Amino acid sequence: MTQHIQHIKSFLCIAGVLVVAANPALAELRTMSDTDLAAVGARDGISLRMDLRVNADASGNPLASVPVNERRLALQFNNHNGEWLILRNFYGRLLIPRLNLDAGYSSGSRDAATGNPSTSNVPALLVSMPEAMRFYNITIGGMSVEYDRGTTDAGMTANVSPSFVGLKLHDSQQAYGTLTVTGSATIYGY
């Protein structure tokens, strides 16, 4: 059984390699043999850093190179042709310094045959975030409904209607807001 757990951990290691495979500098990686893999513990799982900037610099301030009217997210719902919900002046930065992924088992599940809770465990992904997530000026300047008009004036680029509300995620005392999450999530499919 211990050996099987180790196999699962080893697979996690492979997945980790796949995750970073997008980096061209790592293109030279060679395939590991089964013997090599068996020796890999991968006890630390995978740790990811995720950094998302939308129309923003490292401080989350809007990029001057993107005009205000271009910083938008336009949504159109089915059966509402010609009508757009516009999120105006949309910018900001979201940083997750560390997102840890590891393998393990659930601590009790429901029995597949009866539907009743049981204690048989299933392999699961364990997710935790040991460092606080950061919000830098994540902003929606205003929301508004716009309409297609004429044959060339598409609603998704229009700036005619007034806005009714704006939203912002930030901090009043420092350069970024934080969300600290302790504990872990157990994720499994069924």
Place this chain on the structure above:
Amino acid sequence: MNAHRGLNSSLLRRFALLRLSMVLVSVMAGTPLAAMEILPDEQLAHVSGEGIAVGFHNLKATMGPSTYLEATGVAGAFPRADVRWYGISVSDPDASGSNSSQWNGSCSGGALACPIGGPIANLAYDYDPFVLRAFDYTGVDANGTTGQTRTVLELLWPSITTASGSFNPHDKFKLSFWGEIKVNNDNNQLLQSQTIMNNLSMAGSQMRIFQHTGSDNTLGFQSLLRLSGNLRFSVNQTAASPNAYGQVPIFAATEGLYFKNVSTYLPLGQLHYMSIILDDTVAGGTTGTPIATQDGDFVIELTRLPNDPDAYSDFYALGGARPDYGYRCVYNGTNTPSCPTVTAGDVYYVKHGSWRIGDYSPNDSATVGSSWANYAGGTSNAATDTNDGIYFRNTGGTTVNLGDVYAHGITMQHLKITTRGAGG
């Protein structure tokens, strides 16, 4: 030997599940999938893809005390108001107060005296997890036609509501934030407040998205919200509190407006003919046609209950046995969970929306059609009661209890919210 083979088969299935999970993670990470390994058919056969289950252990999620979500208004007919919700936190109720904190410092007393507790041992047990899945429900449509299928993407909260054997409902939690309203964009015109919701349970809540049909074939939502717990809303700050724009206040320990023993079931939408949809205020948008009134406003609407007896009679579920269109079709670990049937014998509050503050209520075991005598229940509150109902406490601890309230049999035929704030 057979036993050994069985073990291997079981492990193979588990291994396949893990691979499925890893594929999901890779997608989330934005990794090109070209290099991903293809799952062999024999392994895929063990993965139903029914859904994703998530358990939470020792969870404590706290925004920084000065981190905020802000909604900004616009100047118009009313004074402009900007609203911030700071330090939104989810933590353990911590009744003893041994593990509690203020927004910016220590706190004793726990429960409703302190906004932040310790980690929640099991916000969702692995045997009763949050579930995100696609699912087909069959029911009656807006024309009263039975057997109509609706495909939904749904998020189910843990579903166990009463302890059974060694399995328990999810641990209750505390949800809190402090708020700030700035009037006329003036840093000196402020109202700072604190909201603490304690001993919360949302077991059995469900949220769905799907395509609404009938009045408007567009994106539809359904929310069946079950919520119970206690709530305190307070504004009084201590002498040491900065009481300034954007600075973390220190709130007094007991003052405030309290709601004890809140219990609500709010069904918003019926899966097959009544949905929450998003709309605009102006019909139009036809290419080449000028829009007469362009106010930019926005509509959130719970669509009308269809005027068809076959549909609305089904909605009220007052008759005999009938399918239970989704609200208790919860995760049970199988690939095809069966939905229970609503029967006349089911208790009234299971089938109808309700909203209760305090314990004075109809007998929870009263069923539809039972005599009125069965609806009596609960006790009246003393004028200074601090354990039940709605009451105010001042900073000196003097209490005025207003009593309990129960709104029973809530059914919304139509709800329409239109923003009227667009001003420039």
